[in-house]
Amino acid sequence: MNEQPNYYAIIPASIRYDKNLLKGSVLLYGEITALSNQKGYCWASDGYFAELYGVDKRSIQRWLSSLEENGYITRIVQKDGKKIVSRSIKLGDKNVSNLVTKTSYPTDKNVTTPTDKNVRENNTSINTTNNNTNNKTPSKAKPLESDLKNQFAEIWEIYPKRPRGNKKTSFTKYKKAIKDGVKHDEIKSGLNSYIRQLKSQGTDNRYIKNADTWFNQAGWEDEYTTQSSGTIGNQDLTKAYGDWDF
Template identity: 30%
Template sequence: MQNPSYFAILPADVRYDAELTPLEKILYAEISALTNERGYCWAGNQYFARLYGKNENYISSVINRLGKKGYINIETEKGGKKAGSERVLSLPKKYTIPPHPTSEKPEVAKKNLIATSEKPEVDTLYKFNNIKKKNCSFLQNEPLVHFSEIWKKYPLRTSRKEAFKYFKNSVKNDQDWQDIQKALSNYIKHLSQPSNKWKQPQAGKTWFNNWHDWVEWQEPMLAEEKQKLEERITWLRKAIANRLNLIQQYTDNGDTENIVEFQDEVEKFKTEKKQLEEKLSCGRGQ
């Protein structure tokens, strides 16, 4: 079987419906492609299930969902295989365009479509769940696709509609997309800190309205960590002074064999001391 070569329709009402998943929108587009080809769609649940690697019950629920939302028309014709009737799908008038020209009569077209729709070849199936988006421009994809991806990672998935609204208004390009992923990673790390175990994740709408606060977030340094840094810096200062005194003594005595080793230690200690002092001055941990 060849995949339908006719174009699909994905109207704005469907594209921006936050209650539909990406796969549900693609299924709608598939129905529209078959409808555009002949003006109607007789493909059954088995066809769509094989095409997208889902079970028939799931396909049936999606189609009923699209019908209840008014995105497709679901009708039955008597004399079909199931309970004396057969399902026929079509698009409402506001979503339709003139059917693609065909010389086939409706009865012939129906037989040909059913014949090619019953058993699609495995190598032509579109495995939606196995798609990996690589280096895709954010502007080339629907905001809901990206939102659904990051929403799965959020620890408290409540108030989804409001969260999506804030996401769509604040994530406009590739850089925003990278930043919000970094922000969520920082937020999850923050919640996982032992000292923050008592904290509950923010509601989705709250976090997605303020996610910029977490892009460059660093955990405040704990008092215990600060004390350890101060103790280490004090030790390094003493060690540096000690090595410098030894270098001076060996130099005064004309014994230069051990000077190089002490000089290397001094440079090493100075480098570590500088790094720790910078860290301490920021008042933050790693």
């Protein structure tokens, strides 16, 4: 990859404390700002990020979808027919984009070396914090069936009505995913991305996956693209897409 990361990464408070974002998305956003050029674009591939953070490409795709769903980035894809020729990531916050263009590598005189005393004090503080954290017993409470049903109802309401497929089978697959550690917001974010792709490409109802098929294939792990360069953010999809069959 030809890009060189900037010395600084920028993660504004709006992203650090956004509970709608997947945890990995926050760190990834900082990396995107460090790689963005003067126009606020980043050209790094999913493979680059995956190798950098030691995760698979699907994790990177989920993190990017989470950022895009919440309006923090826009993925711009250029295609030659069905083949993706290039993909760039544009920062959604103009204030952050302006900061990126003003940020540069600091001179040596601005970089100070900590004294041994400071290093020892910092290590002591970190070790104390780690010990306190390790002594805590993590909660292993399982979600209630009623809570799962309520969460699934939200997903079921979003899924295109034609074709929806088997609700009972879909719920069973949803429960299994949650049991395996997948977050509800991650599933919802993936479904919203799938719906945006369907709408963008004008997909005929005959080619829309049944809900039980989508859940069985872990559809939230797939990467979806749209032909437009904009982003819908957190809009209500049923309103954003007008009379499309939901």
